[in-house]
Amino acid sequence: MEPAEKEAADEPGRMPLNAGADTGYGSVAGSGLSGSVAGLESAPLLIPEPEPERFKQWQPLTKQELEAAAGGPGWRKVRCYLVLMFWLAWVAMLAISIAIIVMSPRPVVTPLKWWQKAVFYQLQPAERSGGINALCEQLPYLRSLGIGALILQGLFDKKVSPLKHNATGQRVGTLPQIQHLLAESNKADLKVVLDVCELDLSGPREVAGNANETANLSATHALRFWLEQGAAGFVICDTDAAYSEKTLLEWKDVFKEFSGEEEERIVVVKQTTDVLPPLKNSQKNVTLVDVVMKSILPPSQHPQSAVEVAEAIETHLQRKDEDIWTGWTVGGNPSRDLKNLLLVLTMTLPGSPAVQYDEDIDQTQNASLKISSPHENKDETPDNHKDKEKKKRSAVTLFTSLSHSRAKEEALLFGSFTFLPFNSSTNSSSSANSTLPSPPILAFLRSWGCVHFLILLNVGPEPHVLDPAWAPSLPKAGVFVSSTGMDRLGSTNLDTLELRPHEAILIKLFEAGSYS
Template structure:
């Protein structure tokens, strides 16, 4: 007979076993029907790999197999490292040598901006007005201002000539205003040059006659005075006459002996102006006058494409391009737009001057196509960015003129900025590729930098220029259009370099990379 306690335990065990075999409903209750069972598996304990112990590692590391593996891996590392080092050396040895950047001066680094009439340049009409507009001028990336003359002298009266401080025309400003202008300009990286042409109001810039010794002595004293004061150079007109005067060499000597190193080395410039001379005469004076930069009206006097190309090539072959200045108008005090004749040619001549080797010189307002209507200097326009007020009556002709000037200035700024950044345009070689009656194309290249092809057509009819490679100027099949005034040559498009067709008054700047 079973005890009462034992019966109770067995009954409980049977109940537990019976409940484990019952099907489960959705809500967890035990179903009445026994149509399935639920098996519950107890998960096994997870075994984690904790790695080898220190003793086990030491034991394995000391085996012969592992020691051989370690030596093999070490040898492979050093072989790979030495292979990479050898490859780097081969690449360096076989790579083309970089050509050293030539020494340049501040007048080689960007265009020069000539302001000869202060009353036309600003409402102030004095030196102070130039300082007030210096930020606007600085946007053009110019590297120097050509100012004056400022001194007082009666026309053709050498006895009244005084080129130093006390002779500054009071209607044009004061010494303090000039010093303030120079200080602000230097902070912006712009140099200041004074025009000291003695008889600038008379018929002959150097008076003529027997007074040359007296004039030269006064000029030498004035040059030293202004250069000591901080002026970055002096400019003299009619270099053909000046360079033949007694004791002329004292002027270049005074200039070169006044080079300073206040903050950075700042070389002083002697700039000469020559008018009405041939390319041969310009070249001779470049070699004999000792000037640092010679500005001529050569491009104004020569109008044919083949003749211009020949003159440019000859000057650059026989002279240092750092001493050659190019202008269309500034040498004679004429605005570029007057030389261009048509608005379309303003952009074309911007392109030409800013891509030739040497230094481009512009007269104030050339960047916006300013044009004189008579003998008087045209007033500079400073409000071209100002659009007509909404709802106001608009003069369509005046508005079209304003928009054109905005485009001229934008184009000038792009070109000037590009010239300062691209080595091929800044100090690269020049090679004529093609020329015709009213068009020309040339190549600018420097070492391993991108190359540039410039094509311009100032004629009244379309023209096709056939481009030819030379031994020193190799051309690829195609180039990219970097800038263009011709609607048929879309910017960033690839065009064939075998032949370039330009519309009348159109120009283009093409770019292609250096290939070894």
């Protein structure tokens, strides 16, 4: 030891100068760090905290872990309960739906024969320009209008038996022409019914003692001949001798030989009296008459007024349901202004419409109108020519609209019928000065399930506004289907509807907010 150090050590309370180097005092060397100046400068001022553990990333359960977690008794009970509740709810909804369907009133669909679905078109080939040959060319056009059957009139000579195949009228056409017409009609899917009303159907009476038997054999032979050519049936009158139980039973036996599911032959009786004469001594449960053709208007020599037409229409609208299928024709002698109104009525009444030949929907007449020039007729101006052409187009459009609506709408085809008498007010000052009474608005309803069609008829010459309280149970909203002028489109409200003079309107009703 050096003398100085020794002196300092011997001297009490005195710290040696180099004590820090050995003893560690005044230095951090004791903590494990270097006590030199370099060591102090390199030491960090703040001691960093230890880093936290990294977040463990989420991973889906494995199959083994999922089975272990879901296999507990608690989860099994929950799952069984949920499955049970689901099937109970499903069965309950199914049972409620079935109960609603079963308990809901549904209309019964009656299968219709071809003559119950068809629109009949009555015409005489001799009345048309070109006769039978021109008619054969127009058959596809007539079918496109919605016509399903033709009633050919005036084919037979009244002097001899019309059921004989050699008794065709010379002014109409020859036998090969008529046979060609029947063949072409079948190709065009048009039925042909031969009108033999008011003609002598009895054959030659060669043997005096068996006159009736000989006549019946001749008629039966002639029936077979025309049925073989493709005739779909015959039209007779209720005043003819053929309108008897014995004759019609014989005709039915012949028809069975040529009838099928869609080829059934028919007998149409044209009713000429107020009440159809019943068949006497009828014991068999056989329908001898398929269609009874009735006229809406009674026969008249003078043009019938609006009041007379309205009374005749109202009489038929208040009719009772009948067992025999009805075919409606206009008949009578109505004014030209009511032609379209009566067409709408005929097409919408229950039964089969039998429309009389109309030159406005004749394609030959329309073609000649387009080709002809107004200068050919000095009395006809260009404006009149355009009005005629527009009128014919409107007539074709109305006929097509009514026939197609009837074919696709169950309510118009076989729906129920309800006559709707109600009050209406006249919206015209001229009616107050008129001495003639104005006919009321006529209306009826055709319904099938929830679908309702309203037919409104204003036969009079004055406009009418519907009374808001005329039918409180009916929906007020509707959409136009057809009208006599074919100028009404879109939706309408019955409370604000005004009918024009001589106008008929077909409206499909619907509840507010529903367009079904």
